[in-house]
Amino acid sequence: xxxxxxxxxxxxxxxxxxxxxxxxxxxxxxxxxxxxxxxxxxxxxxxxxxxxxxxxxxxxxxxxxxxxxxxxxxxxxxxxxxxxxxxxxxxxxxxxxxxxxxxxxxxxxxxxxxxxxxxxxxxxxxxxxxxxxxxxxxxxxxxxxxxxxxxxxxxxxxxxxxxxxxxxxxxxxxxxxxxxxxxxxxxxxxxxxxxxxxxxxxxxxxx
Amino acid sequence: xxxxxxxxxxxxxxxxxxxxxxxxxxxxxxxxxxxxxxxxxxxxxxxxx
Numbered sequence: 001x002x003x004x005x006x007x008x009x010x011x012x013x014x015x016x017x018x019x020x021x022x023x024x025x026x027x028x029x030x031x032x033x034x035x036x037x038x039x040x041x042x043x044x045x046x047x048x049x050x051x052x053x054x055x056x057x058x059x060x061x062x063x064x065x066x067x068x069x070x071x072x073x074x075x076x077x078x079x080x081x082x083x084x085x086x087x088x089x090x091x092x093x094x095x096x097x098x099x100x101x102x103x104x105x106x107x108x109x110x111x112x113x114x115x116x117x118x119x120x121x122x123x124x125x126x127x128x129x130x131x132x133x134x135x136x137x138x139x140x141x142x143x144x145x146x147x148x149x150x151x152x153x154x155x156x157x158x159x160x161x162x163x164x165x166x167x168x169x170x171x172x173x174x175x176x177x178x179x180x181x182x183x184x185x186x187x188x189x190x191x192x193x194x195x196x197x198x199x200x201x202x203x204x205x206x207x
Numbered sequence: 208x209x210x211x212x213x214x215x216x217x218x219x220x221x222x223x224x225x226x227x228x229x230x231x232x233x234x235x236x237x238x239x240x241x242x243x244x245x246x247x248x249x250x251x252x253x254x255x256x
Contacts, residue, residue, distance in 0.1 A: 071246040072225035174215045180255035191243025
């Protein structure tokens with residue numbers, strides 16, 4: 001939620017590694033045990049709260065809906081068109097990718113990027129069960145494994161706040177977008193600088 | 208985030224607060240409110256040229 005200007009480089013690297021591990025653990029837990037209790041609302045309850053169309057949620061695989069852990073609805077302003085190439089940054093269990101794939105149609109393409117290879121395979125399986133294709137690449141949002149100017153639109157849902165290097169992430173989004181490309185992302189922001197105790201707490205950062 | 212998008216070169220940057228977002232656990236929700244934590248929908252465009 002904040003840049004970590006309070007830490008020097010020697011302190012930053014190990015903490016970043018711990019937080020990466022906690023992020024992986026927490027979101028894998030949501031995917032594998034969606035019946036669990038978390039700091040955030042998730043699943044169908046959260047998706048309906050954010051205005052996801054019921055038709056989408058009825059049509060998508062139950063596993064993709066149950067594992068939804070977004071913080072809003074990037075589809076409200078995405079204005080996707082048939083044939084477009086979409087990057088879903090932090091694609092998780094794949095619900096947003098599947099919804100995007102329905103909109104861009106068979107001439108379009110959806111590419112997911114996720115830190116967790118297990119989640120990538122799960123998202124691809126959910127997409128296949130929905131009758132659409134997505135290709136998910138394991139990778140870091142600070143170093144997106146896609147060429148320059150290769151996507152028409154980036155969608156993302158509650159992911160960028162998890163990075164220690166938000167400036168780098170935003171530059172990467174700019175790099176992979178084609179000229180005239182656009183983004184529609186929902187994320188968490190804070191009005192005040194977070195305390196050092198929160199920054200240093202991987203569980204709080206990951207939530 | 209808004210400033211970072213503009214700094215990177217994006218134009219037509221817009222932000223809208225996501226209605227209804229809240230943390231589920233009361234303790235997290237209270238802490239988040241203290242820091243002005245909100246969910247926001249951002250849109251922006253990379254210049255065409």
